[in-house]
Amino acid sequence: MLVSAKEMLIKAKEGHYAVGQFNINNLEWTKAILLTAQECNSPVILGVSEGAGKYMCGYNTIVGMVNGMLETLGITVPVALHLDHGSYEGALKCIEAGFSSVMFDGSHYPIAENIAKTTELVKLTGEKGISLEAEVGAIGGEEDGVIGAGECADPNECKMIADLGVTMLAAGIGNIHGKYPANWPGLSFETLQAVSEKVGKMPLVLHGGTGIPADQIKKAISLGVSKINVNTECQLAFAEATRKYIEAGKDLEGKGFDPRKLLAPGTEAIKATVKEKMELFGSVGMA
Numbered sequence: 001m002l003v004s005a006k007e008m009l010i011k012a013k014e015g016h017y018a019v020g021q022f023n024i025n026n027l028e029w030t031k032a033i034l035l036t037a038q039e040c041n042s043p044v045i046l047g048v049s050e051g052a053g054k055y056m057c058g059y060n061t062i063v064g065m066v067n068g069m070l071e072t073l074g075i076t077v078p079v080a081l082h083l084d085h086g087s088y089e090g091a092l093k094c095i096e097a098g099f100s101s102v103m104f105d106g107s108h109y110p111i112a113e114n115i116a117k118t119t120e121l122v123k124l125t126g127e128k129g130i131s132l133e134a135e136v137g138a139i140g141g142e143e144d145g146v147i148g149a150g151e152c153a154d155p156n157e158c159k160m161i162a163d164l165g166v167t168m169l170a171a172g173i174g175n176i177h178g179k180y181p182a183n184w185p186g187l188s189f190e191t192l193q194a195v196s197e198k199v200g201k202m203p204l205v206l207h208g209g210t211g212i213p214a215d216q217i218k219k220a221i222s223l224g225v226s227k228i229n230v231n232t233e234c235q236l237a238f239a240e241a242t243r244k245y246i247e248a249g250k251d252l253e254g255k256g257f258d259p260r261k262l263l264a265p266g267t268e269a270i271k272a273t274v275k276e277k278m279e280l281f282g283s284v285g286m287a
């Protein structure tokens with residue numbers, strides 16, 4: 001059964017580790033992530049962007065697929081199905097469809113509008129026991145057409161949004177979706193420290209988990225980050241493994257043209273990436 005991300009993130013914050021959010025794009029990715037979480041005895045969050053939602057034939061299809069897998073694969077670790085960077089309307093649709101967690105990304109609105117819309121969603125998600133992530137300070141880079149400049153959040157605005165009763169808060173601390181440029185100055189721990197002091201026990205979310213050096217990940221966790229989002233790294237691993245398989249000509253040999261065989265190396269690569277992240281985040285054995 002899908003669960004809200006609330007309990008797993010409170011435990012993570014208290015235990016000084018982070019739960020990974022891995023974005024899903026299709027059946028293979030979903031299965032790979034769920035099996036790895038089970039093998040690692042780790043809680044996990046499946047992230048769905050609005051673009052991926054459309055690709056996978058809508059939120060109802062995704063809820064059906066994930067619930068079916070939880071049962072058929074015998075998954076017993078806590079799993080949250082989470083809308084990533086949702087619009088207000090997208091969040092409403094996911095709540096309706098049976099997601100157990102949603103993010104409302106109001107970071108591009110003026111703070112008053114972000115507060116008004118977040119307040120509405122706090123009420124709606126609260127009634128259904130669904131966790132809610134809010135964002136302050138745009139995350140840099142591009143994700144599904146949403147472009148952010150990578151600004152640092154204002155700690156006072158973070159407190160205003162946290163006080164509305166959201167479950168977890170994504171605060172921009174110089175993090176960027178996708179690959180980091182060579183001249184990236186690194187995470188702003190000064191901002192993270194200031195946000196952490198303002199929001200107290202509220203679990204903080206680090207987006208753009210791909211390519212952040214391990215020491216910075218560990219420091220971010222020590223300063224209150226309890227959820228880390230990873231997408232690009234799984235994409236790169238999947239693409240690279242598939243490319244190698246095709247270049248080796250294996251797809252043309254014997255039964256290699258079988259789509260299940262073609263997608264298998266990429267799926268294994270995602271499993272390895274997810275396992276490596278769970279070890280780095282410290283969530284192995286925490287289910």
Ligand code: 13P
Binds near residue numbers: 206209233
């Ligand atoms: P990356 O694509 O940089 O791993 O970021 C993922 C993310 O933050 C999803 O919200």
